[in-house]
Amino acid sequence: MVKYLREYRFYIVLFAFILIPVIAIDTSTRAPREYRFYDKVIVFITSPIQVSITWTLDQLASAFQNYVYLLHTRQENILLTDENRKLLNAIAGLRETEQENIRLRKLLNFEEQTKMSAVVARVIAKDVSTDFRAVRINRGENSGIRRNMAVVSNEGVVGRILRTTEHTADVVTILDLLSAVDVINERSRARGVFEGLTDDTGILRYTVRTDDIQPGDELISSGLGGVFPKGKPVGVVSKVTKKPFGISQDVEVHPSVDFSKLEEVLVITHYETDLMSPEKAVEKSK
Amino acid sequence: MIRLLLRTSNAPALLLIAMIGVAIQSSFFSFWILNYFQPDVLLLLVIWFALRRPFVEGGVLTLIVAEIAETHTAAPSGLFMICYMATFLSLRGAARLLVIPDIASLMLLTLFTSVFAKVIDMGVFRLLGGSRAQVQHMIVFIFPTALVNAMLGKWLYRWLEKLDWATFKNIRAERLLGDDLNLEIG
Structure with missing residues (x-):
């Protein structure tokens, strides 16, 4: 037996080298894996290096930007003052709409209440492969972050937590092939599923040909699936192609978040919506 | 004894690198623009392992x-294992036919291997259900990555050569170590 093992050692090892990756890919397609002990050791070594490099580059970039921005401060100040005036007028109009909204909700006899708590985190690294679009953040299980929690930024939906260690977490962005977000067209209320395509585009799937979707329409998260809170911007429709046959239409979407400049994100650690009485809603609005 | 310890430290040192x-x-x-010129350091190491290490090691x-x-990726688990192992085995087989006299030919080999590895990556990805548009996106990165890999390889291979010398993993260094051990025994 030992003699044969020695004789065919090369072929046995070759077979093992081919078999191990095949088993790895086969098991992963059934259940996406969490970090194992040795994975955590690897991340423990690499994440401090990633943090220091990102910090150094951020400092350099911000020093340079501060210098450049200083040159245009006066011009920007004039523009911002003008914009501020316009926004104040818009806010006054929106207050009126809000009051009207409360009255209508009271008439409909319900109010949606949202309870949300979040953790601010910093992006320290991106995916090692240019073909996949995950990012690593500097907060993990110690900050209360768990798998499948929603990640957003001030611009909109970023993605969801893929896996965690004590001090870091990997976020799979909405542009990655592992992601799918149920969305609603804010204008026409048409539904669809947003899926990532490239670094700055996605597509809207499962839209019926008769759905009213126009370029420029904003897509927001529907809250279906329970991962992402309802009403967060996901993207803007950039191109709609209706073929002369078939039941669906091709909708290209530009994500709301600029992923090439993503620095800080918000991980929603607790999120729940429930219905509350109109009295309570009016009381809350007061 | 110190030399043997140094030799044992070669593999951990490579993994640390x-x-x-x-x-x-x-x-x-990860910064914008630089993203398009992202090298694949691990692929360069795989090339080094295929050419300069025994089969099992x-x-x-x-x-x-x-x-x-x-x-460090959101790629389906096992994708990199298949890609790197296919590259390792193919290069191992091809190394019997190839003559690599200097660093320039090693760079050229890196360039072709990078393209080959990416093609395997795309193939497996497509088999796993990746869309055609995503594969097209992958194609955009093939040649910039291959060029950057070849250029980076020029320095990285030299450093790895020095590391092998320092840790007595190089063939000539191994012979020296063998001679020393023989002398010690004698």
Whole structure:
């Protein structure tokens, strides 16, 4: 037996080298894996290096930007003052709409209440492969972050937590092939599923040909699936192609978040919506 | 004795280089524009293992390196293992026919291997259900990555050569070590 093992050692090892990756890919397609002990050791070594490099580059970039921005401060100040005036007028109009909204909700006899708590985190690294679009953040299980929690930024939906260690977490962005977000067209209320395509585009799937979707329409998260809170911007429709046959239409979407400049994100650690009485809603609005 | 210890430290040192490399790759090259010139440090190491290590040692190191890659990506688990192992085995087979006299030919080999590895990557990805548009996106990165890999290889291979010398992993260094051991026995 030992003699044969020695004789065919090369072929046995070759077979093992081919078999191990095949088993790895086969098991992963059934259940996406969490970090194992040795994975955590690897991340423990690499994440401090990633943090220091990102910090150094951020400092350099911000020093340079501060210098450049200083040159245009006066011009920007004039523009911002003008914009501020316009926004104040818009806010006054929106207050009126809000009051009207409360009255209508009271008439409909319900109010949606949202309870949300979040953790601010910093992006320290991106995916090692240019073909996949995950990012690593500097907060993990110690900050209360768990798998499948929603990640957003001030611009909109970023993605969801893929896996965690004590001090870091990997976020799979909405542009990655592992992601799918149920969305609603804010204008026409048409539904669809947003899926990532490239670094700055996605597509809207499962839209019926008769759905009213126009370029420029904003897509927001529907809250279906329970991962992402309802009403967060996901993207803007950039191109709609209706073929002369078939039941669906091709909708290209530009994500709301600029992923090439993503620095800080918000991980929603607790999120729940429930219905509350109109009295309570009016009381809350007061 | 010290030389033997140094020789044993070669593989851990290479893995440490792999981890530092992947950390730099995923943080420094994550910035916009630089993203398009992101090298694949781990692939360069796999090439080195295929050409300069015994079959079993090289294969095991390749599997560990693939594991390092998979902890830093959202790619389906096993994709890097298949890609790197296919590259390792193919290069191992091709190395019997190839003559690599200098660093320039090694750079050229890196260029072609990078393209080959990416093609395997795309093939497996397509089999796993990746869309055609995503594969097209992958094609955009094939040649910039291959060029950057070849250029980076010029320095990295020299450093690895020096490391092999310092840790007595180089063939000539091994012979020296063997002579020394023989003398000690004698």
